[in-house]
Amino acid sequence: MKTSMMQRAGLAAALLWLAGCGGGGSGYGLDSNGQPSNPSTPSDPNAMTATFASIQAKVFTPVCTACHTGASAPQGLRLDAANSYAMLVNVASNEVPSLKRVMPGDSANSYIVQKIEGHAAVGARMPLGGPYLDANTITLIRQWIDKGAPQ
Amino acid sequence: MSGGLRRLCGLALFALGLMLVGAARAEPYLAIRAGLKCVACHANPTGGGLRNAVGNAFAQGSIPANALPDALQGWNGSLLDDRLRLGGDFRTATTRTSVRGQPTTSVGGTEQARLYADVQLIKDWLGAYIDQQVAPGRSERQEAYVRLQTPGLGWYAKAGQFYLPFGWRLQDSLAFVRQASGVSMTVPDKGIELGREGDSYSAQLAYTNGPGNKGSVTGHQLTGQLVWLQSWGRVGAATAHVTSSAGNRRAYGLFGGTTTGPLAWLGEVDLISDDVAGGGSHRQLATLLEANWLVQQGHNLKFTAEFLDPDRDVAHDHRVRHSLVYEYTPIAFAQLRFGYRRYGGIPQRPVDSRREGFAELHALF
Numbered sequence: 001m002k003t004s005m006m007q008r009a010g011l012a013a014a015l016l017w018l019a020g021c022g023g024g025g026s027g028y029g030l031d032s033n034g035q036p037s038n039p040s041t042p043s044d045p046n047a048m049t050a051t052f053a054s055i056q057a058k059v060f061t062p063v064c065t066a067c068h069t070g071a072s073a074p075q076g077l078r079l080d081a082a083n084s085y086a087m088l089v090n091v092a093s094n095e096v097p098s099l100k101r102v103m104p105g106d107s108a109n110s111y112i113v114q115k116i117e118g119h120a121a122v123g124a125r126m127p128l129g130g131p132y133l134d135a136n137t138i139t140l141i142r143q144w145i146d147k148g149a150p151q
Numbered sequence: 152m153s154g155g156l157r158r159l160c161g162l163a164l165f166a167l168g169l170m171l172v173g174a175a176r177a178e179p180y181l182a183i184r185a186g187l188k189c190v191a192c193h194a195n196p197t198g199g200g201l202r203n204a205v206g207n208a209f210a211q212g213s214i215p216a217n218a219l220p221d222a223l224q225g226w227n228g229s230l231l232d233d234r235l236r237l238g239g240d241f242r243t244a245t246t247r248t249s250v251r252g253q254p255t256t257s258v259g260g261t262e263q264a265r266l267y268a269d270v271q272l273i274k275d276w277l278g279a280y281i282d283q284q285v286a287p288g289r290s291e292r293q294e295a296y297v298r299l300q301t302p303g304l305g306w307y308a309k310a311g312q313f314y315l316p317f318g319w320r321l322q323d324s325l326a327f328v329r330q331a332s333g334v335s336m337t338v339p340d341k342g343i344e345l346g347r348e349g350d351s352y353s354a355q356l357a358y359t360n361g362p363g364n365k366g367s368v369t370g371h372q373l374t375g376q377l378v379w380l381q382s383w384g385r386v387g388a389a390t391a392h393v394t395s396s397a398g399n400r401r402a403y404g405l406f407g408g409t410t411t412g413p414l415a416w417l418g419e420v421d422l423i424s425d426d427v428a429g430g431g432s433h434r435q436l437a438t439l440l441e442a443n444w445l446v447q448q449g450h451n452l453k454f455t456a457e458f459l460d461p462d463r464d465v466a467h468d469h470r471v472r473h474s475l476v477y478e479y480t481p482i483a484f485a486q487l488r489f490g491y492r493r494y495g496g497i498p499q500r501p502v503d504s505r506r507e508g509f510a511e512l513h514a515l516f
Contacts, residue, residue: 024504025467027497034461034468034497062500070425070433071393071400072333072372076365078397082428094365095291121289128337129325130258131248131505 033061048136050143052085052151059137060084063127077101088112089149095122104149107142116141179319180443180453183384183408184415185209188353189320194236194269196307196346197355198320199336200282200294201238201267202515204229210515211483216449219483226516234274238267244488244511251501261286262511265293275302293339309344316344316355316376317389318404318419319439327459327472328419331437332402334391338362340372353378361393363400370395384409384416398426417441434463451478453490470503471495486513 031037048058060068064079073079075094077087088102093111103110111120116133118125125132133141144150179198182189189198192206202210207227211219218224228236245259264286270279282294296311314320317334329335342359354377361372371394378387386407393400406419419439424432437459444452455474462468476490488511496503 022471022495024471024495025469025497027499028467030465030468030497030499032499034465034500036465063502067330067333070333070423071361071363071370071395071398072338072391072402073363074333074338076363076368078363083397091366118287122291123284123288124263124337125287130246131250131256131502132258134253134256 033057048140050140050147052144052149055141055144056081056084059133059141063133067128085151089151095120102145102149105146107145110145113138113142113145178322179408180415180417180441181209181214183417184410184443184445185213186382188348188380190304190348190353194267194280195294195313196298196304196309196348196353197314197316197344199314200240200265201236201269201280202228203236204233214449215480215483216447217482223484228516234271236267236269239516240265240267241514242511244509246507246509249506251504253501263287272297276300293336304348307346307348309346310342312339312341313344313357314338315340315357315359315372315374315391316346317374317391317402318376318387318406318421319408319417321439323455326439326455327437327457327470328404328421328439331423331435331459331461332391332404332421333362333400333423334374334402342372351380353380361395363393363397364395368395368397370397370399398428400425413445415443415445417443436460436463449480451480452476453478468497470497484514484516486515487511488513 029037048054060079061081067074068077068079070078078084079087089104091101093099093101096111099109099111101111107113114120115126116138118132127133179189182192182198190196192202192209193199194201194203204227228238230237241264242262243260244262245257247255247257249255263284266283266285268281272278276299278298278300280294280296280298281292284291284293292312294313296309296313298307298309300307314336315334317332318328320336321329323329324335324337340359340362342357344355344357346353346355355375357374359372359374361370364370372391374389374391376387376389378385384407387405389404389406391400391402400423402421402423404419404421406417408415408417410416417439418441421437423435423437427433437457439455439457441453441455446452453474453476455472455476457472459470460468461470472492472494474490474492476488478486478488480486490509490511492507494503494505498504
């Protein structure tokens with residue numbers, strides 16, 4: 001009897017606590033990367049293109065920097081805007097050193113493509129745990145690499 | 152076919168079956184519920200991975216709803232008079248994700264498969280531990296260290312590659328507290344760790360390279376943790392200081408756990424500060440609150456609420472993650488998990504407000 005009451009009370013408390021938790025931030029005054037909007041440099045709200053700036057804004061900053069940022073970034077790979085290009089292009093991967101993370105002109109042999117497509121020789125597909133990038137996004141990243149990965 | 156051979160074949164088939172399914176790590180709520188230290192059930196003093204004899208007995212007797220078939224009883228992971236201990240964890244899952252304005256996607260497959268081994272080179276004094284991830288992709292070493300210890304594990308020292316001691320060692324490496332702190336069971340580091348297991352406390356101090364210090368980026372990481380254990384539960388504090396040529400990091404964590412009736416509670420609060428180029432710092436706050444309801448033996452219902460402020464200097468940008476997971480353990484060594492996760496974030500990024508449903512098969516031995 002006592003146990004049953006405690007179970008019900010515990011479950012009720014848990015459900016109340018869960019139901020009472022709020023949602024995410026309102027996003028008021030922020031851009032799509034969660035940073036304060038800068039009206040002087042409006043960005044394209046939707047379309048991603050095969051350029052580094054667009055990939056940074058649409059993929060690396062909003063998705064990858066959940067883990068790949070700061071001094072504890074996995075594999076030492078920082079993908080924030082200040083570091084990503086220098087840490088990707090013509091830099092050997094730690095997991096498969098014979099492959100560059102981004103090999104300009106050769107998306108098939110760029111390790112980042114193998115990781116996001118899920119056929120890299122080592123480790124899990126990225127982003128870890130998903131949701132994974134859609135085919136169109138991966139195609140644009142491939143196109144950027146195949147045209148020389150310009151900054 | 153003799154009984155012994157039949158039993159051996161049964162074990163081989165069972166092991167093969169385990170190889171076909173996917174991975175696991177640690178569930179600290181079990182330690183809270185049982186009032187045990189991590190080291191009580193794991194070969195690794197800081198928990199997770201290979202289970203010791205007590206951990207195997209616990210996994211077989213106190214967690215599952217039903218007893219094992221006779222042919223599978225008796226396995227405790229120990230060989231050669233306990234000089235060699237083996238184990239494994241495997242997880243396979245299918246996940247369905249819904250994002251506003253986008254087609255619903257489903258992905259499935261082996262998430263992780265790991266094999267563990269612990270060798271007592273000089274019994275009770277010197278050992279070696281390996282945690283090898285064998286899937287997905289090519290085999291990859293997660294932990295590999297030698298351990299010098301006093302008998303009974305009062306003091307120990309590790310040298311090699313291992314996971315850092317910082318906060319709850321969660322199975323869910325995507326929990327905000329694990330992602331933001333950069334300390335999880337997907338990010339090992341190389342160095343040395345000194346530890347002390349007292350009657351009512353555990354303490355660790357690690358000096359390592361720092362997982363982000365690779366290639367041309369140099370530096371080191373100092374990580375410390377102290378946990379105070381009492382009959383009502385436990386509380387702990389952790390700190391990590393990363394010195395890096397690409398920018399320093401400081402992280403602080405407070406965590407604790409207790410029980411109220413059939414509920415086992417876990418909580419953690421982490422504050423992370425990264426130096427940014429040009430001065431100043433980027434500060435994050437991540438929290439976790441988890442309740443595990445033991446419905447009856449073999450049935451656990453897990454509620455988790457998480458909060459992440461990805462930039463303390465920016466308002467209205469926080470994210471939340473709520474999870475409801477039912478864990479059914481019909482017999483030892485096998486578990487089914489069904490879960491629903493609801494994310495919340497700023498409306499400008501629909502993926503941060505996604506919904507996920509998953510079913511997972513978890514096997515361990």
